[in-house]
Amino acid sequence: MARGGYAGKILRVDLTARELKDEVLSPQVLRQFVGGTGIGARVLYDEVPAGVEPYDPQNRLIFATGPLNGTLVPGSGTFAVVTRSPLSGFASAGHANGFFGARLKHAGYDAVVVHGCSPDWVYLYLNDGRAELRDAAWLVGKDSWETEMALREQHGQKGMDIGLSVACIGPAGENRVRFAAICSDRGHVASSGGPGAVMGSKRLKAIVAEGSRGIPVHERDLARLKGLIKGWIDSASSSPFGRAVSKGGTAGFFSAAENMGWLPVRNLTANLFPDHPSFDGASLRSTFKTKPRACHACTFAHCLLMQVTTGPYKGLVVEEPEYEGLAAWGSNVGIVDAGTALMLNDLNDRLGMDLKEATFCASLAMECYARGILNPDDTDGLDLSWGNAGAVEELLRRIARREGLGGLLAEGVMRSSQRIGNGAQELAVYAKKGFAPHVHDPRGRWSILFGQAVSNMGSIEGSSLELSAAPDLGFPEPIPFFSKEMVPKAQARTGPKRQFEDTLGICMFLCQGSLQGMVDTLNAVTGYDLDKARALEVGERIINLLRLFNVRHGLTPDDDSLSPRLREAIPEGAHRGRSIDSVFEEMRRAYYAEMGWDPETGRPLPQTLQRLGLEG
Ligand code: SF4
Structure with a gap:
């Protein structure tokens, strides 16, 4: 049983009834899903049945932290927002770095689960274990930076980055632009899948989090904990990607x-x-x-x-x-x-x-x-x-x-x-679930292109194994750029790692180092006894639960696909003439098989769900 890392309660917000209620998550759920996207996926699956559309008041908007948030682990201000996406109709999870994830924990909450719809615009104020809804009519029409600064002033904090954090929507969220974002700490944006539009549909303009609550840590030997964190972060800083990001x-x-x-x-x-x-x-x-x-x-x-x-x-x-x-x-x-x-x-x-x-x-x-x-x-x-x-x-x-x-x-x-x-339609750039891809020309990089097609949320859930090896995952050498055999395998093995990282509450740039270092730090903070295999199983469990959610909401193999433009040959440059078109279906079947899913329907097989402790 975990003894550290968590604030110990989540907040339920029913905007229709204007009711706020604390709740304790079961230790079993925390152990199986850890935090962040994991907790969001569990709540979404349990509480958003078929027929609840993205703007239905019964859709959930879940702000979730992880057990490392707000600790001395570098980059532990990240939070996840999980909901049923108005862009795709499937699950979405966006993440933003900054401070909000740390301050939500310091305010006393591991997560905030919002449902219902307020008759008037409101914002949620959280401070040291207390929560209240306040009028936000005076904020309507302000952009995300203006909203943050107005709320900072309202709560006596005029400078940037100090004291409190604001997560809010701008005009796009108010007007339900299907890809509206939630912005926090000026410039840190949780946007994938349009969670800001869901927030706008509920007439929730912002959440303000402040507080001074410490985060309990299991490991009593502070020097040992600091040593573990340092070893892990040093490995991230010295990775090729970490070195480059840190520098430029x-x-x-x-x-x-x-x-x-x-x-x-x-x-x-x-x-x-x-x-x-x-x-x-x-x-x-x-x-x-x-x-x-x-x-x-x-x-x-x-x-x-x-x-x-x-x-x-x-x-x-x-x-x-x-x-x-x-x-x-x-x-x-x-x-x-x-x-x-x-x-x-x-x-x-x-x-x-x-x-x-x-x-x-x-x-x-x-x-x-x-x-x-x-x-x-x-x-x-x-x-x-x-x-x-x-x-x-x-x-x-x-x-x-x-x-x-x-x-x-x-x-x-x-x-x-x-x-x-x-x-x-022939010109548009999107993965078939309805999301535009990350801002690359992914046709020249199949790990990104294929990963965005088959991911539950249209995001990059796989790693770029053509750029660096991943011995932890069974890839001692980088994989070729255009391999119809290796890319599906790499996606199936790196997806669980990315999902595990997204449970922790830290910035992805800090996750470039050793998986063992990450797991050791998590165990030291929480008191868990995970090993690398169990950590990857957490990620796999989340992917499968999100897939079950998507199947419930109508997912078919055709949704794990790409728009015509993304299947076209590259017109010029280093990879001129390359196209995934002729091998895509073969790769998708191979990925399904690697994941323990039915190769024709893409649905998790009963034995896969049983192994992961999930219901069918
Ligand atoms: S690496 Fe950059 S985005 Fe990530 S936590 Fe640090 S400053 Fe923020």
Whole structure:
């Protein structure tokens, strides 16, 4: 039985009845699912039956921490948001780093489970084990940064990052844009699957968490605990990915991504982006002014504030975008000025939208415009030519307000393309469950492409085993980029590891090191006695429970697939001519078999569920 790591209770919020109730999770559930996405998956499966649609008041919105949150483990401010997604109709789990996950624990809660729908806009205030709903009418219409700063001032904390944390929605969430995000600690965004739209449907504008409660830790020998943490974090920092992120942020991969043919260029119609050097991390950090802004207890400290020093947005201060933000608002929409991409990334966060879906919606509209499928009448006069930054800016605002073409695009890439018609479906970039992919050209990297197709939530649940070996998982050497045999195997073995990591409440960048170090630290904090195999089994259990949830809500093998654009051959560059199309179905069957699922239906087999202690 665990003795440490948990605050000891979760909060139930019924917004219809305006009732708040503490509840204790059973030790068995904690042991089987640990925290984060795991706890969210258990609650979602148990409480959202077939027929409960994403905007139904009975849908659950679960904010969940893990046992390492709020401890001295670096990067332990991360939290998970789990719900039934309005984009796909299946399960979704988004994560955000920063401080909120730590402060939710310091406020006295391991998780907050919200259901119902408030008649008026409210926010939830949590402080040292107490919870109350307060009026939020005065916050409606404010963007995510304005909302956070207004609530900070309301609660006597004017500076950034100190004292309390706010997780909130912007205008996109209020207007139920299907890919609305939940933003916390300015610039940390839980967005996959559109949890902000579910929050908006419940008229919950924000959660404020503050408190001073310590987190009990099982290990009495503090020196031993610190030694374990140090060993693990050192292994993460010295991994190739960890070293690079720690030094230059994920933007440091921008030029490498272009060289490898992984950069999305103009809705994947091209593969080369000659302006890539000015977007690369080293160039950004030498051109623009920066100020460090680390998350809770983080020693990687790769997050920065950045001030634009050249071009039309000179003087603007924003969060430094990750690689994906730069690709989204640079190459994918044809913008060649890095300062402009920073402005658009900041705007997208403030409006409160998932950048994956937002950029592939914008680039779909731009390609349709270039091909004459959309004309100026359809765009209310917006000139959506590639690279027109003013038009992209206005388009994002219209999406958040659901105005004109923006209202159509607010439905997400898949639905928008169906409604536009006239061949737009052939151009749209999405995995068939209804999610846009991460902001890569994944056709040049099958582990990402295949992983997004078959994952329960359309996210990257697998690791990039073509870039580094993973002896812990049985891969002593990196796997080939385009192997129809190795990619499904790698997905089946790395998915459980990623899901296990997502139970802990720490940033994924800190999870690049030894699995043994991670498990030892978890055991020391909680008092569990997991070994590596049992840890991976936790991840496998979560994947299977989410799959059962998705099957209940209508999942078929066709949903584990890709849009026509993602099955096309790459038009140019390092991997010109490559396509997954002819081998995709064979790979999917192989993955199902590796997972212990029926190779034809993708449903978990009874013996698999029995092994994992799950019901059928
Ligand atoms: S690595 Fe970066 S995102 Fe992760 S916790 Fe540290 S500063 Fe935050």
